Amino acid sequence: MTNPILDAKQECREIILAALGRCVAEGTLSEEPIPDFTVEIPGDISHGDFATNIAMVSAKVFRKAPRQIAEALAQQIVLEGTSFDAVEVAGAGFINFTLGRRWFSASVQEALSAKENYGRTDYGQGKRMLVEFVSANPTGPMHIGNARGGALGDGIAAVLDWAGFQADREFYINDAGNQINKFGLSLDLRYQQLYKDGVEMPEDSYHGDDIIAHAKNFAAIHGDKYMSATEEERRKALVQYALPINIANLETDLAKYRIHYDRWFKESALHADGSVDKVIELLKEKGHTYEAEGAIWFKATAFGADKDFVLVRSNGFPTYIVPDIAYHYDKLVTRGYDKAINVLGADHHGYVARMKAALEAIGIDPSRLDVVLMQMVNLVRDGQIIKASKRSGKAITLVTLLEEIPVDAARFYFNLREPNSQFDFDLDLAVEQSSQNPVYYVQYAHARICSIVAKLKGEGIEARAVTLEELDLLIAPEEIELIRHLAKLPNEIVESAKTYDPAKMTRYALDLAALFHKFYNACKVLCGDEKLMQARLALCLAVRIALKNTLTILKIDAPESM
Known part of the structure; x- marks a missing residue:
């Protein structure tokens, strides 16, 4: 490698x-x-x-x-x-x-020799990395931000793996806390609406069609039985019914997006096994807390944060960040990952500083937590940005997006830009079969090489092993330029892993496709010189390997015909 x-x-x-x-x-x-x-x-x-x-x-x-x-x-x-x-x-x-010319020849041979492993290195030396991404609240369907986070997080884990790290993927299920209470409230009110008039939905509750469907399906099973139950019993029963369905749907929808996690980690497990209480006690023992207005506060400013924050409210309930601290303790101490990598929305700047402060306070090197902050994406159709409200339930979800555009296009487009850059996702262009469509352009380059190989085979010409001396015949500027870029793949993967930026992979693929098309137009593979022909055919095969491996990293198909 x-x-x-x-x-x-x-x-x-x-x-x-x-x-x-x-x-x-x-x-x-x-x-x-x-x-x-x-x-x-x-x-x-x-x-x-x-x-x-x-x-x-x-x-x-x-x-x-x-x-x-x-x-x-x-x-x-x-x-x-x-x-x-x-x-x-x-x-x-x-x-x-x-x-020297021989370096270029050796680079082509390296790609041909490594085949499906071309691009892999041992840079990471097997260090264990846990990539947590999407982690959408299981209270409703996933939105476009989750779609970008999914492609980004999965891409980060893939480049880490190819760069020699041991990268695991994890989904953190927020199945406790305020959002679950709101979920229970919303289900309860929709359930009550089936049996009596005048039940209003608060503006800050969940208004999606999925909540209505859950309430109706629950009623189809239990009828009005829970109308006479206490509010606590009714909401508990509704959540216990609907939450597993939502979690299963998350897993199914992400599988359609070609995302499979090594572990689905439940927040509720941290409450059940005492991890949340342990974090609070640990911070107390180390003298990093104080009491004010009946609440327990963390001295975050002592560790570089802009302000202190509440750990336990005056009512005795911990704030949302305490189970998050316990979760990171589990990642980095209990399970011993070298690094925890979180993919979060750009609005989490303050959260990152607070979490790093808390980790340092409990004795964990905060540099072991890396957070990739991603900007939102604008969906564009007919040149206009699509505006929709998540709360009203009218937003385009991951599922509805994948009904409209191919998975290949979604995964490629969401990794076209660096995570911290905002960009427009052109829905019309994503389904267009032309060179203007980036993913189509790259896939077409792969299919074109397959077509060249098939055409030569039809004329009785098979690729054979070529020597370095034969590869030295590739001296045209377009050949040299193409080989130079071909040789960059292993290093681009390492750089992508170091910066947590899979967009380097889409850019590499686009540049490689462009250089191949340029080579194809300038240098005829089927030519009078058998040795030069075989050398050019070998270069085509090497480029096909690099294109396929890059698309494989991104979990995008590499078609043999288009």
């Missing part, structure tokens, strides 16, 4: 350090500790494939102009036996390295 880009960067660093050693040995440069320097792919690769700023960052150390340092190093650089065949000093002192 190699990473051609990272390997080349590391080799470049070693070449530089070796040259530095020779400069010191000859007295060209003095022996000094070297500041950290970078080796990066420059924005303009016309001068080289990699560039280093070592001369700039060490100017003060060597008391020389960066250009002088760069020229001294360049004279001592030895490229024989390396992946590079040229080095030059540019500008004020950048040192640019150009990859």
